[in-house]
Amino acid sequence: MTEDDYLTFDGIGLAQAIAAGEVSPEEALDAALARLDAVDPTINAVVLRAEAFARARLRDGVGTGPFAGVPFLVKDLSLPIAGLTQTSGSAFFKGYVPNFDSTLAERQQAAGLVVIGRTASTELGLGPVTETRVYGPCRNPWDPSRQTGGSSGGSAAAVAAGIVPLAHATDGGGSIRMPAAHCGLFGLKPSRGRLPAGPFAGEAWNGLAVPHVVTRSVRDSAAMLDATAGPAPGDPYAAPGAGGPFLPQVGRDPPSLRIALSTTAPHGGPVHREVRAAVEAAGQLLESLGHVVEVAAIEVDLEAFYRHYWLIAGANVAVAVSARAQVLGRQPGPDDLEPATRAILERAGSASAEDFTRAVQWAHSFGRRVGAFFTQWDVALTPVLTNPPLPVGSLAMGTADFATYDAMLQAERPFTAVYNMSGAPAMSVPLAWTASGLPIGVHFGAAIGREDLLFRLAGQLERSAAWSYRRPLTALWRPSQTRGKPGSAHPSGAAAADRRRRVECGPSALPLLG
Numbered sequence: 207m208t209e210d211d212y213l214t215f216d217g218i219g220l221a222q223a224i225a226a227g228e229v230s231p232e233e234a235l236d237a238a239l240a241r242l243d244a245v246d247p248t249i250n251a252v253v254l255r256a257e258a259f260a261r262a263r264l265r266d267g268v269g270t271g272p273f274a275g276v277p278f279l280v281k282d283l284s285l286p287i288a289g290l291t292q293t294s295g296s297a298f299f300k301g302y303v304p305n306f307d308s309t310l311a312e313r314q315q316a317a318g319l320v321v322i323g324r325t326a327s328t329e330l331g332l333g334p335v336t337e338t339r340v341y342g343p344c345r346n347p348w349d350p351s352r353q354t355g356g357s358s359g360g361s362a363a364a365v366a367a368g369i370v371p372l373a374h375a376t377d378g379g380g381s382i383r384m385p386a387a388h389c390g391l392f393g394l395k396p397s398r399g400r401l402p403a404g405p406f407a408g409e410a411w412n413g414l415a416v417p418h419v420v421t422r423s424v425r426d427s428a429a430m431l432d433a434t435a436g437p438a439p440g441d442p443y444a445a446p447g448a449g450g451p452f453l454p455q456v457g458r459d460p461p462s463l464r465i466a467l468s469t470t471a472p473h474g475g476p477v478h479r480e481v482r483a484a485v486e487a488a489g490q491l492l493e494s495l496g497h498v499v500e501v502a503a504i505e506v507d508l509e510a511f512y513r514h515y516w517l518i519a520g521a522n523v524a525v526a527v528s529a530r531a532q533v534l535g536r537q538p539g540p541d542d543l544e545p546a547t548r549a550i551l552e553r554a555g556s557a558s559a560e561d562f563t564r565a566v567q568w569a570h571s572f573g574r575r576v577g578a579f580f581t582q583w584d585v586a587l588t589p590v591l592t593n594p595p596l597p598v599g600s601l602a603m604g605t606a607d608f609a610t611y612d613a614m615l616q617a618e619r620p621f622t623a624v625y626n627m628s629g630a631p632a633m634s635v636p637l638a639w640t641a642s643g644l645p646i647g648v649h650f651g652a653a654i655g656r657e658d659l660l661f662r663l664a665g666q667l668e669r670s671a672a673w674s675y676r677r678p679l680t681a682l683w684r685p686s687q688t689r690g691k692p693g694s695a696h697p698s699g700a701a702a703a704d705r706r707r708r709v710e711c712g713p714s715a716l717p718l719l720g
Contacts, residue, residue: 212237216423216674217276217371217430221318224275231264231275231320238277238322242369249345251354251363253282254291254324263320272429274318279364280311280374283327283357284410284417287311295327295338295357298530298542309404309438310417314374317433322370326360328603329544330523331378331415334619335601336360336385339544343598346388347678348644352595355384362389362420366678372426378415378519379615380590380622383634386420387590387647390636390676392664393420394427397445397654398629400435408442411522412566414515414626423674424664428452431657446655455658456665462496463584463663465489468503471592471620478593484638484646485589488667491637492587495666504579504586504624508616511572514565515623516612520554521562527551545606553608569627573654576628580653585663588621590634590647621649630654635664636673645676 207229215223223229239257246252260277268274280287283294286304293299307315315321326336326344336344336359344359346352347367354363358375362385365373375382377395386393398413410416421427432451437444467489469482489499531537543551579586601618605611625632631654634647652659668674 207233207237209237209241212241213368215371217273217421217426218423220276220371221273225270231268234275235260235264235277235320235322238370241367242322242364245347245367245369248350249347249363249367250342251325251344251360251367252279252323252369253293253326253341253360256290256321256323259290260320260322263315268318268320269316271316271318272433276319276372277322277370278314278319278373279323279325279361279370280321281327281358281361281376282324283331284376284415285311285374287321290321290324292324293340294331295329295336295340296543296547297340298527298538300340302530306405309402310434313402313434317430325358325364325373328357328359328381329547330526331357331376331381332519332523332547332550333357333544333601333603334380334384334615337598337602339541345598346595346644348390349595351597352644353388353598353600355388355591355595357381358420359385359388362386362391362393365389365391365420365422372419372421372430374417375420376410376415376417377626378411379515379626380619382418382420383590383622383632383647383649384619386634386636387649388595388645389420390639390645390673390678391420391422392424392427392633392635392668393647394418394431394633394657394660394664395625395631396431396435396657397631399437399441399443400431400445400631400657402436402438402441404438404441408440412518412569413629414518414569424661424668425453425456428456428661448655448658450658452657452661455661458662459666460659460662462498463492464582465492465497465499465585465587466502466579466583467499467587468501469589470503472503472506473508473616473620475617475620476592477589480594480638480640481589481592481646484648485587488637488648489587491667491670495670499587502583503588504576506620506624508620510568511623511627512612512616514568515627516550517554517557517562517565518569520550521557523547524551524554544603546603546611549606549608549611573628573630576624576630577653580630584652584659586651588649588651590622590649592618592620594640594644594646625651628654631657631660633660633664635667636676637667637671639676
């Protein structure tokens with residue numbers, strides 16, 4: 207299998223080729239590792255290369271799951287796998303090697319995925335960009351001078367650069383959707399309780415954080431959720447029943463939907479003109495597809511929202527840091543944690559048990575308000591972030607002042623955390639690019655439990671906009687690598703050829719949609 211062949215496949219397409227005997231799992235692994243070695247020195251997305259681990263997996267057999275033999279990367283956070291070092295992007299956690307598999311990792315392996323390494327994460331999942339003192343900045347394949355978003359920036363960069371077709375990610379405030387938006391990928395945050403957090407926890411960040419993947423195709427995300435979703439025995443709660451598998455939903459157009467569109471940030475701050483234009487163009491596309499689009503928004507008091515959000519998130523991170531301190535027999539020193547992490551922990555540490563309980567109750571009340579909104583609307587349409595990818599270093603965790611860091615996050619990500627606090631699903635869809643060729647994700651949210659609706663809408667948009675052909679037109683990709691092939695994720699025929707011609711013209715020629 208050539209490098210060009212490998213790069214044309216999404217996960218399902220590659221698994222089908224392996225099942226048909228057209229490609230062996232060993233060839234797929236060799237291609238993934240070769241791609242990693244070729245591009246990662248530029249983007250710094252992979253913090254642990256695990257070739258021996260992957261080859262042992264192949265010797266044991268990959269089974270017959272939906273992704274059997276497909277190379278896979280896992281985030282350096284929140285996914286313990288026995289024998290695979292996990293540092294959580296932090297100097298304080300360096301050297302931690304889990305001796306057990308998380309429930310989600312077991313399900314990923316049962317699906318046939320072959321883990322080849324770990325991807326860069328913001329320290330303990332707390333930041334909007336993936337730039338740490340322990341590993342340095344992760345860089346965007348579309349422009350290595352730009353950020354990837356966080357905290358799953360390494361996974362998004364690796365998929366966008368073609369190392370793997372899909373990668374594990376987590377989302378506690380937008381950490382799947384923000385990197386997907388910055389890297390031109392599809393990223394779905396599932397409903398609270400859709401995926402297991404065990405075996406030793408029932409939820410992450412009191413339900414604010416959930417795991418899933420970033421992908422190039424919608425169908426990979428749906429198939430992955432089918433393979434991994436559902437409660438484990440003893441889980442404290444589960445998301446509402448899905449009413450059937452998600453993968454078939456991708457091929458079914460949704461009915462005419464009531465879509466609430468807003469380009470106004472809840473804090474009233476600025477939204478970049480190209481980001482606003484992307485959302486407005488998405489609204490026009492949706493209207494052309496038969497949906498009803500009107501201006502409306504979920505009302506959010508961001509000051510109160512983030513006051514309670516940081517207390518919940520900070521208290522949970524404090525527990526993790528305390529547990530690590532017990533293992534090491536010492537408290538974190540000045541160089542063990544990022545300044546912003548320390549500021550978040552100090553704020554959480556000054557709160558009382560009553561403060562924490564009030565924060566959780568506020569979160570539940572907010573979730574009911576969001577639920578009421580979705581009795582009037584089927585889908586909410588907003589930006590993912592207020593800006594296209596910013597230069598590396600613009601939003602690092604170097605500030606020790608909590609108020610400064612909080613204000614920075616409120617300004618950059620006022621749209622995504624709504625769905626973490628409420629538990630509802632949301633997705634970033636790669637519908638737009640700036641005039642200079644940088645990706646802009648468009649954000650869609652729905653009522654809790656309605657991933658099926660989002661997958662139907664995403665599939666319809668994917669068929670209309672055909673983003674799977676877009677590739678970072680930098681030295682990381684050759685022009686031939688924008689072309690599809692039979693059996694890949696991409697459509698064929700005259701319309702597909704026309705889209706390929708437009709993509710190959712270069713970044714400045716990319717249309718906003720399509």
